[in-house]
Amino acid sequence: MIPVYMINGFLDSGKTEFIQYTIAQPYFQMRAKTLLIVCEEGDIEYDATLLKKSRTVMELIEDEEDFTAQNLIELEKKHKPARILIEFNGMWNSKNVKLPWHWKLEQQITCIDGSTFSSYFTNMKSLLAEHIRKSELIIMNRCDNIIEQIPTYKRNIKAINQNAEIIFEDKNGEVNATLEEDLPFDVNADVIDLDDTGYGIWYIDVLDNMQRYVGKTISYVGMVLHPENFPKGYFVPGRMAMTCCAEDMAFLGYACKYDQADTLKQKEWVKVTAKVAIEYFEDYGKEGPVLHAISVEKTKAPKEEVISFV
Numbered sequence: 001m002i003p004v005y006m007i008n009g010f011l012d013s014g015k016t017e018f019i020q021y022t023i024a025q026p027y028f029q030m031r032a033k034t035l036l037i038v039c040e041e042g043d044i045e046y047d048a049t050l051l052k053k054s055r056t057v058m059e060l061i062e063d064e065e066d067f068t069a070q071n072l073i074e075l076e077k078k079h080k081p082a083r084i085l086i087e088f089n090g091m092w093n094s095k096n097v098k099l100p101w102h103w104k105l106e107q108q109i110t111c112i113d114g115s116t117f118s119s120y121f122t123n124m125k126s127l128l129a130e131h132i133r134k135s136e137l138i139i140m141n142r143c144d145n146i147i148e149q150i151p152t153y154k155r156n157i158k159a160i161n162q163n164a165e166i167i168f169e170d171k172n173g174e175v176n177a178t179l180e181e182d183l184p185f186d187v188n189a190d191v192i193d194l195d196d197t198g199y200g201i202w203y204i205d206v207l208d209n210m211q212r213y214v215g216k217t218i219s220y221v222g223m224v225l226h227p228e229n230f231p232k233g234y235f236v237p238g239r240m241a242m243t244c245c246a247e248d249m250a251f252l253g254y255a256c257k258y259d260q261a262d263t264l265k266q267k268e269w270v271k272v273t274a275k276v277a278i279e280y281f282e283d284y285g286k287e288g289p290v291l292h293a294i295s296v297e298k299t300k301a302p303k304e305e306v307i308s309f310v
């Protein structure tokens with residue numbers, strides 16, 4: 001079976017840029033040949049030097065009626081590739097696509113120009129939806145001037161494909177788009193109760209969305225850490241986390257102000273209920289989340305002492 005990667009999207013949605021970026025990465029390189037089938041020519045041309053360096057050969061199919069299994073097999077016979085990339089024409093109906101039986105569609109990705117998404121979603125929803133529905137990954141780029149619309153656009157996409165991973169990008173890279181409804185806890189609860197999964201997600205989300213939690217009360221079970229040279233009246237209640245693999249362990253926690261912090265033993269387990277504030281903290285070297293303890297109660301260790309991001 002020959003692995004196939006299909007990149008969908010309308011003209012000028014960033015497909016060529018995405019493919020050129022991908023084939024330039026070290027992880028993409030292989031000794032065997034890659035066949036790139038381009039179904040429309042946009043304003044950006046492929047770099048011939050990059051194609052040669054990455055052992056990628058390009059073929060153009062301009063007409064939808066020529067995108068047939070038989071013609072695709074002929075291209076395979078001509079180049080004998082180990083894998084195939086297809087830059088698909090966004091105006092073609094993907095329902096009609098029939099790949100050769102021995103071509104395995106490994107991944108489908110849809111690129112979307114955020115600045116024109118609203119127009120396409122309104123006027124060509126059925127065609128756009130077909131791309132989104134079959135894609136594992138949706139990349140919405142050029143989001144610089146639509147930051148406030150991102151939550152709505154994310155809901156639009158999730159309504160079509162709940163399982164797709166969605167990435168939003170502006171000129172500086174990826175844009176955080178975690179919606180409150182995506183979180184495994186209620187941010188508007190009187191007390192936000194964090195379980196193992198919730199703690200890990202909260203720890204990351206508060207970095208990107210500090211204002212979301214200012215003045216909120218949270219509660220969770222954590223391990224006591226007394227960092228060296230920490231100011232009196234503060235400790236860190238956190239969790240050990242596996243962020244990549246078993247060898248990649250880190251203690252995740254934020255400073256907690258507690259007038260009886262010196263009575264807590266290193267590595268003992270406590271149930272912390274605290275109010276979240278955003279303050280300058282010397283150990284951070286900048287403003288960041290600082291917890292103000294309402295109560296700290298000793299408790300037993302959780303069943304799973306290490307949380308995982310793997």
